[in-house]
Every structure is written in structure tokens, then in C-alpha cells.
Amino acid sequence: MQLALFRWLGAAVIVSPIFIKSFSKIRLALKTHFFILSLLALLGITGFNTLLYVGLQTTTATNALLINSFVPVLILVFSFLILKIKMSLRQSIGILLSAFGVIFLVVRGEITSLSQIEINHGDFWVIASAVSWALYSVLVRFKPKSLNDVEFFTTIVFLGLFWLIVIYSVMGYSPQSDVMLWKEYYPYFLYVAIFPSVLSYYFWHQGIKELGANKTGQFTHLMPLFGAVLAYIFLGERLHTYHIVGALLIAIGIYLSLFSKTAKSKGHL
Numbered sequence: 001m002q003l004a005l006f007r008w009l010g011a012a013v014i015v016s017p018i019f020i021k022s023f024s025k026i027r028l029a030l031k032t033h034f035f036i037l038s039l040l041a042l043l044g045i046t047g048f049n050t051l052l053y054v055g056l057q058t059t060t061a062t063n064a065l066l067i068n069s070f071v072p073v074l075i076l077v078f079s080f081l082i083l084k085i086k087m088s089l090r091q092s093i094g095i096l097l098s099a100f101g102v103i104f105l106v107v108r109g110e111i112t113s114l115s116q117i118e119i120n121h122g123d124f125w126v127i128a129s130a131v132s133w134a135l136y137s138v139l140v141r142f143k144p145k146s147l148n149d150v151e152f153f154t155t156i157v158f159l160g161l162f163w164l165i166v167i168y169s170v171m172g173y174s175p176q177s178d179v180m181l182w183k184e185y186y187p188y189f190l191y192v193a194i195f196p197s198v199l200s201y202y203f204w205h206q207g208i209k210e211l212g213a214n215k216t217g218q219f220t221h222l223m224p225l226f227g228a229v230l231a232y233i234f235l236g237e238r239l240h241t242y243h244i245v246g247a248l249l250i251a252i253g254i255y256l257s258l259f260s261k262t263a264k265s266k267g268h269l
Contacts, residue, residue, distance in 0.1 A: 001050065001053075001054075001167075001168055001171060001173065002173065002177075002178060002181055003053055003189075003192070004046075004049050004050040004053055004164060005161075005164055005165070005168050005178075006178075006181070006182065006189040006192075006193070007049065007189065007192045007193055007196075007197055008045055008049075008157060008160060008161045008164060008193075008197065009161060009193075010189055010190060010192070010193025010194070010197070011157050011161075011193045011197040011198050012157050012158055012161050013193075014193060014194065014198050015150075015153065015154040015157055015198065018150055018151065018154045019154050019155075019158060022147075022151045022154070025146065025147065025151060026147070026151060026154065026155050028146070029144045029146050029147050029151075029155060030155065030159070032144070032146075033144045036139070036142050036143070036144070037143075037144070037155060037156060037159055038159060038163070039139065040136060040139060040140060040143065040156050041155075041156040041157075041159035041160035041162075041163060042160065042163055043132045043133070043135050043136035043139070044132075044133070044136035044140075044156060044160065044201075045156055045157060045159070045160020045161065045163075045164070046160045046161075046163040046164045046167070047128075047129070047132040048129055048132045048133045048136065049129075050164070051125050051126070051128045051129035051132060052064070052125070052126060052129040054122075054125045055122045055123065055124070055125030055126035055128075055129060056122065056126070057122065058120055058121060058122030058125075059120055059122030059123050059125075059126060062106055062107070063119075063120075063122075063123050063126065064123075064126045065102070065106045065224055066102075066103060066106055067123060067126045067127055067130055068126070068130055068220065068223075069099050069102035069103060069106070069220075069221060069224075070099060070130065071130050071133060071134050071217060071220045072095050072098070072099065072214075072217040072218050072220055072221065073095060073096075073099065074130060074131060074134035075134045075137050075138060075213050075214060075217035076092070076095060076214055076217070077134075078134055078135055078138040079138050079213055079214050082138055082139070083138060083141065085212075085214060087214065090256050090257075091214070091256065091257045093253075093256055094218070094252075094253040094254065094255070094256030094257035094258075095218060095253060095257055096253070097249055097252055097253035097256065098218060098221040098249060098250045098252075098253025098254055098257070099221065099253070100249055100253075101221065101245075101246045101247070101248070101249025101250035101251075101252075101253060102221050102224050102246065102250065104242060104245060104246040104249060105224045105225065105228065105242065105243065105246035105247075105250075106224060108240070108242050109240075109241065109242030109245065109246075134217070137204075137208060137213045137216065137217060138213050140205065140208055140213070141208075141213070149202070149205050149206070149209065150202070152205075153198075153201060153202060153205065157197075204216065207219065211258075214257075215257060215258055218253070218254050218257045218258070219254070221250050221253065221254065222250065222254075224246075225243075225246065225247050225250055228243050
């Protein structure tokens with residue numbers, strides 16, 4: 001909870017000049033579209049990261065990666081149920097193929113080890129986080145047209161932070177311990193505020209704007225692959241055959257999804 005609070009508090013400080021400059025527009029949008037903005041803020045800001053952080057305290061990184069590999073599938077399902085966007089067989093095969101590539105990476109090529117994975121209550125928090133992000137990615141289509149992308153993001157950051165502070169206060173955290181945490185770990189809080197929050201959310205929104213939620217969600221499968229490459233570069237870890245096989249499966253899956261004729265004509269949001 002403290003990590004989530006400091007993350008979005010830092011993001012709010014970063015985007016505060018935009019909030020001040022566009023205050024009248026944001027206030028009008030909140031007055032007119034409070035429900036959808038609150039829903040998006042709860043799903044994308046308050047809920048997604050916080051649920052994931054809570055879940056990761058009592059589950060393994062492997063379990064979390066396996067669950068998150070199904071985010072594109074969830075986006076596909078919600079797009080069909082809410083937006084009535086249909087997927088071609090080729091796109092569906094692409095998503096399933098890249099999901100299998102992620103699983104192959106996570107289990108290090110030993111598919112039989114899936115039977116040994118233990119389910120614990122932390123997994124349900126991670127599942128809730130995945131559902132929250134998938135719903136957010138689909139429902140962002142209904143954001144107020146009166147706000148541009150930067151103004152919309154600024155609005156949900158402040159609104160999501162508000163709901164996060166409410167929950168945080170109810171849970172009875174001490175402001176004194178918060179100050180001590182900030183002093184000791186502020187470089188890490190700054191990192192999560194700038195990169196995974198402001199920059200990555202902006203890029204994700206641009207992806208949805210240009211490609212649609214279905215196709216953008218497919219790129220979630222690249223995260224474990226990037227993690228392996230970065231571990232090789234910065235941590236000296238070795239790249240193995242299963243990395244190559246998983247990367248090929250993910251690449252083929254994304255190619256099938258992105259270059260489907262149906263996707264080009266119907267995939268935009």
C-alpha cells in the first residue's frame with residue numbers, strides 16, 4: 001500500500017503543472033463524466049498496481065508471470081463482451097501462440113513442471129490485478145472526448161490517488177513511518193513514479209489509440225522476454241535455448257495478431 005501510494009503521489013507531482021493549466025477543463029469533465037473517470041481511475045490507478053503488489057507478497061514471480069500472460073486473452077474477451085469487437089481465427093491463434101511462448105519462458109522450457117505449480121491466495125490478488133488492467137484497457141475507449149490524452153491521464157492520476165488515500169487512511173497507516181520510508185527509499189519511489197507510471201501509461205494509451213486494445217494487449221507478452229534480455233545485460237545471467245524458442249513463439253504470435261486483415265479493419269478503438 002505504501003509503495004502504491006508513493007508511486008502515484010510522485011506521478012501526481014510530475015503531472016501537476018498539467019493539472020493546474022487544464023484545471024477548468026478537468027473540473028468540467030469530472031462534473032460531467034465522474035462515474036466513468038472514477039471507474040477508470042479505480043481500475044487503472046488505484047486497483048491494478050496495488051492488487052499486484054499485495055499478491056506478490058504471498059505468491060511467486062513465476063505464478064504472477066503465468067497469470068499475467070493471459071491479460072491479452074482477457075482483453076480479447078472483454079472487447080468482445082463490451083465493445084462487440086470480433087477477432088479472426090488468425091488473431092486468436094496468434095494470441096494463444098504468444099501466450100504459450102510466455103509460459104515456455106517462465107517454466108524454462110519444462111512444460112511438465114506446470115503440474116508442480118502450487119496455487120495460493122496471493123494468486124487470486126494477481127488474477128484480480130490482471131482483470132482490473134484488462135477491463136481498464138478496454139473501457140478507456142469511453143474516456144471523455146473533451147480531454148486530450150495527457151489531460152485524461154492527469155485526471156485519473158489525481159482521482160486514483162484520491163481513492164488510494166481513502167483506502168490507505170482506513171487501513172490506519174502512520175504518516176510518521178511514511179516519511180521515514182520516503183527518506184530511505186526515495187530513489188526507488190522516483191523510479192516507479194517516472195518510468196512504470198507516467199511514461200509507460202502514456203505509451204500504453206498511445207498504443208491503444210493507434211492499434212486498439214486487442215492488439216496493444218498482445219505486447220504484454222514481451223515483458224518476460226525483455227526481462228530475460230535485461231537480466232543478461234545487467235545481471236550477467238545466461239540466455240538459454242528456451243529463451244530463443246519462447247521469443248520465436250511470442251514473435252510469431254504477435255505477427256499473426258498484428259498483420260491480420262480483420263485486425264486492420266476492426267481492431268482500432
